[in-house]
Amino acid sequence: MTNHSETPGSAENGDISQAAQPDRAHRAPHESPGDEHQVTLRTPAELADALPYLLGYRPEDSIVLAALRDRDGRGRFGGRARLGIPASPDDWAGAAGQLVHGLVTGSERRGVRPEQMVAYLCQEPGRGETGRDVMERLRPLAQRLRVECGALDIPVVEALCISDGRFWSYCCDEEACCPAEGLPMGPPGTSVLAAAATYAGIQVRGSLSELRARMLPREDVVAVEQAAALDAACSTLVSRILDAEGRAEVAEETLESAERIMRRLAEAPSASGVAAEDLRDDRLLGHDEAAALILGLQDRTTRDRAAAWMEGDEAAPAMRLWRALARRCVGPYAEHAAAPLTLAGWVAWSTGDELEAREALAMALGADPDYLFARLLHQACNEGLDPESIRRCLRGGGKGGQGAGETTADEDAPGAPSAEPEPARPVAATPSGGRRRTRSPAPPRAVRGRVRTRGGESGTEAGRPRTSSGAGRPGTARTDRSRPHASGTPVTGGRGACPEGAGTAERGSRGGSERP
8 A cells, every 4th residue: 555645835825715605507717816816616526627736646546635724714725645545445444544644633733724625536447347336336435534534523525436537426416416427527637727727837747657657677678688787787896895995986986977877868869758758768878887876876875975966957867867777776676776766756856846756765665665865855755844954965065075864954953853874785696696685884974964844744655654744735615514515615726826746645556655
């Protein structure tokens, strides 16, 4: 089960007044008090269409909760949290409780307790199933969410199931608006909220699985060649890394090679589409080059120095290189992906892409649950800490300076994560031909640090669900407290408040991660 929590930016986006409910069939145009555009969402169909804009991507196999709150007589969306749907119904009660309590606790920590909730269940039909079958099968899970929210005195004003291009409401049984056969989802990008998001420059990504695919090990014929290159690199590099003088030489060779390849990537012609971009990068990276870099980055100090390429003109080619190296950690070398995935997560977070940051860091923890740097960054990202304090530390590191694994932030920031020194991890080949990782001692260093907080979300750990909430950015919802159904409940999204990339609260094979 995976676990994500979302918070795409400030929760101060999008308002809707709490005036009397307008007719459900009426679609309100943009409203703009002051200089802020607003979109009012009144129907279950509009709430269903709004989901990708609330998260910043299209969720799959997910439970999503969106908190609603009042502000100056207006309703607005607050934090959002997502969790993968457990395969076994026996786990649904625990998952529902975890998600609800995680979102409410996180919101309260930021000083805004949810007053109402909108729940979404998203899952495609299995073999022989229809969308309606999925809706009925997940009905107990929807009821569990409503019970958990009700126990905290937070009503669920709408609960929707989205499956096979259609949606159903668990809160409304009026045939006129919510027929038993469900209603078709509108074409993507045609709603009022989609137009407002486009106007505001907000883009919705594809699914989390598409994002993760860019960092998953390759499984084609190239993987065999890459594994052979990694075997060969092990036989020459491991003994050098275990030697103090050789270790310093390998570190310099690794960083020089990485800089050379980053220049190569930066100078390469552009490609059209994500798949074409990744294929181009793979062709620009030789098997032997990738193997040497992967093994060289297992040394903590080398990895920390590489983490300094996190801003300016260096960030984009560095991100492409770390993704490409993660794709080369094939077969028995899957655990080695923790280093490039952590670097990818760090660059993404440093450049403001919190969604990819959480996914990459969750994948790093999936590769190696004990990888300290990934754990600290994941926690900091999920809790909404400010990456600038870590960037300052890395900028001042330089050659031989303190690295990210040593200090993750300022010394006086309250509540900053601290950790013990993480040993370097070269790889040693076993006489039997198998491969295993061995740990070599790293110089003792202080690992205390702190990071300034600014509000945040929740995250996940590899393979283990963990939720937290984040103040959401998009719209708002006007709700009728006299009825449990959100039909007629206008939800608005503000122009600057249209959701951009939100986080998520899942992990493991099903999804990326959100804030640590």
